[in-house]
Amino acid sequence: MKKVLVILLLAVVGFYLADVFIGIGFGNDHFVKSDEIKPVKDIYLQQTVENLKVSNAVTSIVVNFRGFDTLGEVTVLFLSVTALGSILYRKRHHAGDRSVLFSASSIVTAGSKLLFPPILLLGAYVFIHGHLSPGGGFQGGVIIATGFLLMLLAYENYTVSHNALSIVESFAGITFAVIGLMGFMNGGTFLQNFLPVGTLNDLFSGGIIPIIYIAVGFKVAAELTGVIYTVLNEKGDQKNG
Amino acid sequence: MDNTYYDLLTYVVYGSAILVMLIGLYAVLVKKSLLKIVIGLSIVDSGLNLLIVSLGYLKNGTAPIFSKGFFELAADKPMVDPLLQALVLTAIVIGFGVTAVALSLVIRLWRHHHTLYIDEIKNLKW
Amino acid sequence: MVGTPVLFIAIPLLAAFLIPLLGMIWKESVRIVPGLVLMYLMVLAVSLMGHVAHNGPIIEIIAGWAPPIGINLVFNAFTGFLVTLIIFMGLLVWLYSYRFKSNVEYEPARKYFILLMMLVTGSTGVVLTGDIFNLFVFIEITSISAYALTAFYTGRDSAEASFKYVMMGSLASTMLLIAIMLIYSQLGTLNMADVASKIHLMDPTLKAISFILFVVALGVEAEIFPLNGWAPDAYAEAPGPVGAAFAGIVVKAMLYALIRFTYTIFDLSGAFNLLIIIGLLTLVIAEVAAIRQDKLKRMLAYSSIGQMGLVMVAFGIGTREGVFAALFIMLNHAIIKPLLFFSGSYLVYHSKKKYISDIDGMGKLAPFTSLLFALGAFAIVGLPPFAGFWSKLSFLVAAADNDMVLIIALILAVSIVEIVYYMRVVNRIFFFKRTTGLLARRPTFNAYIVMSVLGIIVLMIGFFPDTVTGYIQAAADSLFDKTQYIHSVLTASIQ
Amino acid sequence: MTYYEIIGGILITIGSIFLFLGGLGIYRMPDIFNRLQAGTKATTLGAMSLILGVGIMEGTWEWILKSFVIIVYIAFSNPISSHALARATYLRGHRPYIKSEDKEKMDAYREVVENDPKRKEVEV
Amino acid sequence: METLTFNQKLGRFIVNWIFLMLVWIMFTTTFASHEILIGLITTGLISLFSIRLFTCCNISILSPVKIFWMIWYLGVFTVALIKANLDVARRVISPELPINPGIVKFKTKLKTNYAKMVLANSITLTPGTLSIDIVDDTFYIHWIDVKTTNPEEAFKEIAEDFEKVLLKIF
Amino acid sequence: MEYIIYLAFALMTLGIIFAAIRFIKGPTAGDRVVALDTLTTISVSALVLLAAIFQRFIYVDVALVYGVLGFIGVIVIARYLEGAL
């Protein structure tokens, strides 16, 4: 009965949503046709090439045009790690003691060991080239974190130093914030670019953008690794506590 | 032909994105396991992200990246909306953060109640 | 000036990232640094308020891209008022809880203070930002801090409360995002002022639907009925100071967002009626639920929700006087409710279940705390000559000016309900015999200071309401002047 | 058409055929172990062939290098993941489909697993 | 945890660095000076970080002989791979599913985990076989068309070609 | 050349469909993961092919990353099935 009602309810909501979006149409230039409307995305696409010399427009938006959002986003991650630690906190903590039923097979362990450095490198590559290719700090960070995840899965006694993660995370965060504040130099604004922008599609282009994105990469990597590690340790706690 | 194709796609793409959201919502509203509810919430998020990304798509669009060779090879193609992609990135990250918190709460609730059955976890009411 | 508005965000973030490092060197720093940051922000807020009063609103451009390209912050009389309030409350909450967790290990303390600071920062960001997506980000920052703080005590049902909060919060952010996307898909911009100046171009149906989505999304955070099921649980299960922070900080910021959408961004006249309807619903149901509570904090929570309903009704009046009244109620509520939460949580400190009956006769054991609680109770129900009276009066005057006789009658009827449950508690404190063997918890020195400051403010506003009404009036004018807002944002450039 | 394109085209065709066969195998095989057999081999070769084909078709060394790195990666990771899944499935209590009568003899791994005291905890 | 001499560490570091640098170049597909510079730094840092993990091989792996056998192995493997796939294709397509699956075991002479892993992977990718597990030096192989359950014979059928070459590398 | 690419896509689509059916049918979690793994591999190939068609070399990076994440995903599930999570 409840299910039927819920389905009816969802049908109503779904109908209205679908109505709206189908009205907008897929693949259309959907903005209201009016002289007053000048979509900001056009400005972004133009400025990213002309002023920022960043080939990935998404990156220039994420790090520069709307870098403030990203600062918030990084904070959200930081907070969720903090939240996780606070929610799962218990006095007796069995760090790194994740007894498992079956150890991973030697094929998986050996393979993971071998794959781990290249995965880290891939992550680094993705965030270092965030302004040139479809990558970025978040994506790179995630890749690095999955590298750690692989290791944690393959070796039940693999440990990650919480302190080290914390330090990396903090330094990365501070870098972001400080670079943002350095924008005030020379009468600029918060997060304003104060470095030379270079030429399009060069690794050294985009001013502060790659630096911030690298910081974000480190931060995301450390944070996600922290989340993964905390949650995996919870299993160990479950058994022991 | 092209227009009919895109009209069809409108239904398929938006329809499936919204359907994904509704499926997630259904799980949130009906499923009794806390874990399934959390999964439902992430499904809703996924559907939404899908919706947002597809909103930014343009006919024959290409990634908004002026990479090497773009001006020579693919310059005739319109670029999809980079802003929506940036926003989706943010939304994904935030969704991840919230999901992590939700899961940690599920763990906590499991510790306390030794069940994930939502109808048994309502000490706080009225 | 000692800084620009972006520092309201940047400095706490910097501090949040720094605190784990500092904590490794010097553990006490995790308590001290947030306080120093908040103190600095308080100075900043006050000095910027002074600046705004003379030179008009500050539009801060970020990343060097003028609106509507980049994100911008708006510090005007209205947002400045709320920011000052939020930071002041944050400071008090910090001070109150400074020693409060001293018997807890380092790790939870560190997290507590970081989360608390981010709660304040997120709320500040919600108020300051001039961009609807950035608003979403700050709402999430606030929410996640709030989720974690709600579940902070591991020994209680706090995880349950927090889980409900997360469920509702997630649904809310989904709807918020859909609404933002709808706006963007039509107008190609995310800047509030820009959206406001173009909203008339939008298709009425789409406009209405996106507004509805905003209302539902922000309604969850602003504790509108029927979206507020999470709220009593969260208030009751969170640590006392956090409950105070919810009432004094979070709800204010979220309600701000709702109001910003109603007043500035959208041009829907029906929105005001909607505000009145949901405000009344929220008010009536919350107060009615409050009277039947047997746990103190839960009762305070429902009362808080009820107050928010009242604020919504006041905003729904839609006149300058209505806005004035709404802001006045918000201010009073932001001061009185923390006072009640602070003193209340000391009164039930040693009680396991936190039942109201556990505070019978506390007046003898803890006279000071009890007196402050009573003061808060008298003030919140609007007994003259305490603070709540003036805001209630302003509200009634504004409503009467719009011939809302029935609404006035309803609200006064509900006020009687409110009086009953508050008086029942006060009676228990002072006129009941002690039935449980529970002892009174002596407030810490900091808590004494915080509660006294709040008590003094309650009395001060009660006897000299005009000390604050100037600011409120300016804030109300600022909110009301939509064209000025749009103009100042869209013509802003880097100085 | 350049030689690059011709070779590339052939490799792409072969690759896509094997990818298809992989999918089909996944669908048709009677149990998970056999599905892994089909899936692993066909899709790995298919993907390698197709990607190499694309690299050659484009013909620049950038493409070829990049294709190479993906191919190596696939060749390395796919068998590992197949193996991990197979082992997990077995440890989880699923036994392979065995046609012949002598089930004991045809399953050399069973004795190892069933002598393991931890097994009971996992089995579905 | 094993204790390493400085030379061992250095050896591992250099091998790892070279290996990663090669990967980097494949990632970036460019020899632009900036890219190489940053690549050296990045890969260097990662190599430093993963010295403890990088146990597969020391500097001797760079000897030409071993590199030759590696390439040889690649050839052997490619042939086997193609054969395997044609075999599987046949089985998948034929309507009656001509299979006789089962699990067999055999012992290997390979010592290191890495060698066993390479062998296991190769087996997985070659005709009708899938590595299920390695317990010490016993391989358990899922065979889609079991020809023998005798370990020695099975070894001959499945792994002998690979093992010969692998013994020369590891 | 175009036809080859059409053919390739057609075949891959068929493969995807079969794998998808298996994904839906299961019956065990392991079967679904196998199907998913196959889908990942096919998708990686498709991405590379698409990169060539669209003349966007940068899409190849996406394929690589997708492959890495897919692999680790499978390992996670495998380890989960083994009771290691």
Add this chain to the structure above:
Amino acid sequence: MLTLILVIFLGGAILTWLGRKINPLLGDLLFLVSVILPATMFVMNIKVGDTIAQHTLLGIDLVWGLSPLAHLFSLVVVGLGVMLSIYSISYMRGKEKVGMYYFSFILSIMAMLGILVSRDWISFFIFWEIMTWSSYLMVILNGKKVQSIGIKYFVFSALGAYSMLMALVIINSQLGSFMLSDTFNNFQHLSPANQILIPVLLLVAFGVKSAVMPLHIWAPDAYSNSPMGYTAVFSGALSKMGVYGLVLVIISMTTQLPAGSLIRIIVAWLGGFTAAAATLWAITQDDGKKLLAWSSIGQLGYIVTGVAIGTPLAMLAAMFLVVVHALFKGSLFMAVGAIEKQTGTTDFKEVNGLIRKMPVTFISSLLSIIALAGIPPLAGFVSKWMLYEALIQNHNYLLVVLLFFASTAAFLYAYKFLHGYFLGQEEPEWAHVKEAPMSMTIPMLLLALTTFVLGTWPQLLFNSIDSAMQYLGYDATNGKLWTDSVLFSQWGDKVALQPVLYAIIAVFLFFAIFLYFKGRKATRYVTTKDISTSGEIPKEWENLTFKVNFMQPFERAIEPFLKRQIEKYYLGFGKGMEALFDFTRRIYTGNGQTYAIYAIVFLALLLIFRVSLFG
């Protein structure tokens, strides 16, 4: 100056409270100073005038000034306040929560004076509310039945206060001013609906305080539950604030209304009914406090009737009764307080024959009760007589009958009161009882004597009343309003009741002295429970004292009429509401999914009704 006086009150209240914490004696001293100093300053310095002090808060002008009408009431407040403050020192000695008692006492005196000097509705309301909660503290001070009696009092007060608040914001929105004078002068400018709504709201507001049925439910319990030292203020002064408001509304508003006479006749009848019913109920009480409480309600009924009738004579009668009721009821409550203080109980059944133990208390009670019962020559008689006359002149014969019936019935409880405490067998239990201390007996006696004086020379008051009535718009009579009265007019313009009256007093005094000495000689010390026939200890209802079930036949007769029906309805309403509330709060099921469903339902509803909402 006025502000200073109010601040002294307020500061005094706080200082007293603090002082009491430090040292009880210091507290007592501060209490006396805090009441008497500002009260004296008020009487000495505050002359009748329109604007004496002015403040602006929130852009609203708060104007304070003393009208002649308010002046009359302020005399009552100050007089009672000072007397009772002296009385309270001894009365409260050794009791709990003395600090809070003093605090509330001072504040309520301040609040009442504040109400009287308010020339704008906001000040009026603020002081009104301060009066409410300070008296509320008194009601619950003894910690008994806090949640029932206290909350009942507060709810009714709030009902009244919020009616007032609603009225005054509507007034402001319609007339653009909170000034009382603007309200009355521009009353005609209100819309017809508001012309009815506002007086009705205000009548509710003031009706609650003056305990007009059916808004009286709170009063008996609140009166009897508060400390006796304060109950006198409660009944004597505080309830008069309601009367003050009623006068303002009835005279300044309803007279301007076509439907005003209807409203007034309704109020008059309500007052009459209150007087009759409360009197009957008073008769059935076995506790002096409760008896007096009901009696107070009855007396207020007379006053309300008088005000509502509103003819000059009726108004005169009402105003006169306002003053003298404060005096004699103050004295009586003080007497009960003294008895309570000395014996520890106020139950008629327990205390007997105090006539010789507490002679001063007896004398003052006797004087007061005579005044109360409306027996000539004392003040009650004067006012009641004038009221009957006014009603007759106004042809409200039925009302006269009703009130006369009430008056007659009042003899019964007056007698019960006297007999209950002072006559009857002395019991050994009370052998040790002594007269109350001077600080209690002197104020008591003073008030009683003042009643006597005013009863004898009513014109002492007529001047004040006359100017008050002129202020209300009655014709100037040069203090000869009473000439309307048939009774008094026979003496021309000189009130010369004295010879007759003195004779009557002499008789009474003789009677009293006789009783006193008789009691002393002839009383046998036996306990009422001393039945040596069966050796059984009789249960309470078998108590052979004649006072037990003294009024039983009478009670049985009136049972169907009263039986606290009204209170039952209120209680039922309250219970029903709470049940409804309890049902409502179950919306919060505690299940997160339910909340999520609510959210989606809400969304769906908004989407469906979006057109009607937003067009």
